[in-house]
Amino acid sequence: MKDSLEQLEIIQPLVMKRLKQALIKKRVSHAYLFEGLKGTGKKDVAKFFAKSLFCEQVIDGYKPCNQCIQCQRIESGNHPDVHVIEPDGASIKKDQILYLQQEFSKKGMESNHKFYMIVDADKMTGKAANSLLKFLEEPNAQTTAVLITERVQKILPTIYSRCQHVPFSPLPKKKLEQQLIEKGIKKEKAPLFAKLTNNIDEALSISEDDWFLQAEKIVLKLYEILSKQKLEDSLIYLHTTWNPHFKTREQLEKGLDLLLFIYEDLMFVQIGYEKELTYPDSLQLWRQGALQISKDLLLKKISFILEAKRRLQSNVNGTLLMEQLLINLQEGFTFV
Amino acid sequence: MKFYIKKERLIKSVQDALKAVAVRTTIPILVGIKFDADDRGVTVTGSDSDITIQSFIPKEEDGEELVEIVEPGSIVLQARFFSEVIKKLPELIVEITVEDQFKTIVRSGNAEYIILGLDAEEYPRLPIIEDGDHFSIPNDLLKSIIKQTVFAVSTSETRPILTGVHWMIEDSQLTAVATDSHRLAMKQATLQSEERNGKSHSIVIPGKSLNELLKVLDESNEPIQMTITNNQILFRAKNLLFFSRLLEGKYPDTSKLIPTDSKTIVKLNAKEYLEAVDRASLLAREGKTNVIKFTTMDDDMIEISSYSPEIGKVVENVKSISTEGEEIKISFNAKYMIDALRAIDGTEISIYFTGTMRPFIIRTDYDDSILQLLLPVRTF
Numbered sequence: 001m002k003d004s005l006e007q008l009e010i011i012q013p014l015v016m017k018r019l020k021q022a023l024i025k026k027r028v029s030h031a032y033l034f035e036g037l038k039g040t041g042k043k044d045v046a047k048f049f050a051k052s053l054f055c056e057q058v059i060d061g062y063k064p065c066n067q068c069i070q071c072q073r074i075e076s077g078n079h080p081d082v083h084v085i086e087p088d089g090a091s092i093k094k095d096q097i098l099y100l101q102q103e104f105s106k107k108g109m110e111s112n113h114k115f116y117m118i119v120d121a122d123k124m125t126g127k128a129a130n131s132l133l134k135f136l137e138e139p140n141a142q143t144t145a146v147l148i149t150e151r152v153q154k155i156l157p158t159i160y161s162r163c164q165h166v167p168f169s170p171l172p173k174k175k176l177e178q179q180l181i182e183k184g185i186k187k188e189k190a191p192l193f194a195k196l197t198n199n200i201d202e203a204l205s206i207s208e209d210d211w212f213l214q215a216e217k218i219v220l221k222l223y224e225i226l227s228k229q230k231l232e233d234s235l236i237y238l239h240t241t242w243n244p245h246f247k248t249r250e251q252l253e254k255g256l257d258l259l260l261f262i263y264e265d266l267m268f269v270q271i272g273y274e275k276e277l278t279y280p281d282s283l284q285l286w287r288q289g290a291l292q293i294s295k296d297l298l299l300k301k302i303s304f305i306l307e308a309k310r311r312l313q314s315n316v317n318g319t320l321l322m323e324q325l326l327i328n329l330q331e332g333f334t335f336v
Numbered sequence: 337m338k339f340y341i342k343k344e345r346l347i348k349s350v351q352d353a354l355k356a357v358a359v360r361t362t363i364p365i366l367v368g369i370k371f372d373a374d375d376r377g378v379t380v381t382g383s384d385s386d387i388t389i390q391s392f393i394p395k396e397e398d399g400e401e402l403v404e405i406v407e408p409g410s411i412v413l414q415a416r417f418f419s420e421v422i423k424k425l426p427e428l429i430v431e432i433t434v435e436d437q438f439k440t441i442v443r444s445g446n447a448e449y450i451i452l453g454l455d456a457e458e459y460p461r462l463p464i465i466e467d468g469d470h471f472s473i474p475n476d477l478l479k480s481i482i483k484q485t486v487f488a489v490s491t492s493e494t495r496p497i498l499t500g501v502h503w504m505i506e507d508s509q510l511t512a513v514a515t516d517s518h519r520l521a522m523k524q525a526t527l528q529s530e531e532r533n534g535k536s537h538s539i540v541i542p543g544k545s546l547n548e549l550l551k552v553l554d555e556s557n558e559p560i561q562m563t564i565t566n567n568q569i570l571f572r573a574k575n576l577l578f579f580s581r582l583l584e585g586k587y588p589d590t591s592k593l594i595p596t597d598s599k600t601i602v603k604l605n606a607k608e609y610l611e612a613v614d615r616a617s618l619l620a621r622e623g624k625t626n627v628i629k630f631t632t633m634d635d636d637m638i639e640i641s642s643y644s645p646e647i648g649k650v651v652e653n654v655k656s657i658s659t660e661g662e663e664i665k666i667s668f669n670a671k672y673m674i675d676a677l678r679a680i681d682g683t684e685i686s687i688y689f690t691g692t693m694r695p696f697i698i699r700t701d702y703d704d705s706i707l708q709l710l711l712p713v714r715t716f
Binding site for chain 1: 566567582
């Protein structure tokens, strides 16, 4: 576990209090939906929860000992009655849910208690979600489910209504930035990392990632080219520099995020919120840019990027997606 | 941990345990086989979490030393790789030593492998079997109980409980029932219980596990011991333990499904009848339904026919040994009938009908412990 129990209690006081009460009073519900932004400790809390349920020597009624064989096996993913389902590629397939179903038609391997955790539950395909529904509805005795998601609005309403919701509050941005600066990250860079994740460790590892630093430069350069209003140049740039760098879907998603932050910054400059900038060191550039664009057009461009991000989740060709986005950003009207 | 072991026995035990190891598993430790060495011998365990096979190599057998334990201990080794390794070792004796950080040295003659093992503590715990509460059953009887019921389990996951065989044990009397809601197979047998505490059990064993068990049981005629725990059932043969997880849930009550009275009883030569059904099913199979028609005629004759609009028609008359009661015209699935007849395995069979739209049962006069029930198909 990355964070110790104490740390989790600091990061998510409300969540931990709730789960603690449920454990002490032995009123654990059959299904929980952990919702919250990336890096808010959802997975760690779920692991803590599993350990508390299985631990042989629970301290104070809820703290797992982290020493016994049950805790250790949950930590290493070897516990036969604890199942973790994670997306296989881009989505959680029906087969994976089928496996769960088969697993749950049988009695526990060691104990009568069973625990399953579905990471990125919003990535379940429609079929998978519907087959899950069936046994969310009719839980066997002593089964505990934890669904984890970053995008709660993408969860099927039928699933949503069958779980207890546990919202994970994000760490206040300013506080995270402060902590990052304390850890030795440059003041100008801190807002960007704080925006990308809510987890300090993850932010620190991103800050040391060469790929990411390169990506940031490429995105800023792309914006500069775009602002010169020459479509040919930006398309050439896309093929010569952007594509070789953003190869996978996850990378492309990060690139779009970075691009989005630029347009957000422009918006902030326009409405006078210059303290909120993600890239404070490019303030001059944003001031220039903000003067050249109307608020409506800016909003439109932001929505183009958001649309591109959404499409990225379905089966699209990355290059075509980017070409379309660039044309849209350049012209300011919808192409195709 | 350190021990010396006869290669031949090790290969056999690893092969046995390997049958339970799945190729794909979600629990990483299960790609391995667990070795436990203690003062009695070496235990080899493989599992895919549904079934677990344990093979035991005693220190001595028939006065021959098989294992020499230098230092007891446990280790988990990558199953497929390890089984390949030991098959190719040059000498008859294998030395296995576990050092720090689960580093395992396998030595035989001049060949030496260093294999990275896994922590045996991480391996799933098997239920602790207490002595006493067990039943014993002859090997061949257990096999026939399984063979005569397991084919009828459901293959669809919509009702998971039906993918298993229901075993009821009361006063040492075992009743095994399997059904997929179109047909039902039932077999009764008497078990020898060493301790008659009168406990009754009602468990559902996954069909898949029973099929695996059939493959593992050898030809010997030694009795198999059976122990039932909360979550698992254990079959114990000589030096071999087979654990299976049980299915969760309540099995539907099947006793009311079996009709007690009958209006028509047809007695047939099993072989002739099976062949006729088989021939008719050739045509029935081509049509999607696989339905054949069974009609009683005069002079104890039975007509078996199938009609498929696109392909054609088949009619065959079979002489029955005796036909009693009302005339009947009934349709049913040919495959189910063939399965049932094969399971009964007698020279003469009797079919008890209670009407065109009611389930009918197939039994044999020689063995009243087995019963097969089929649901007819509605045809127009």
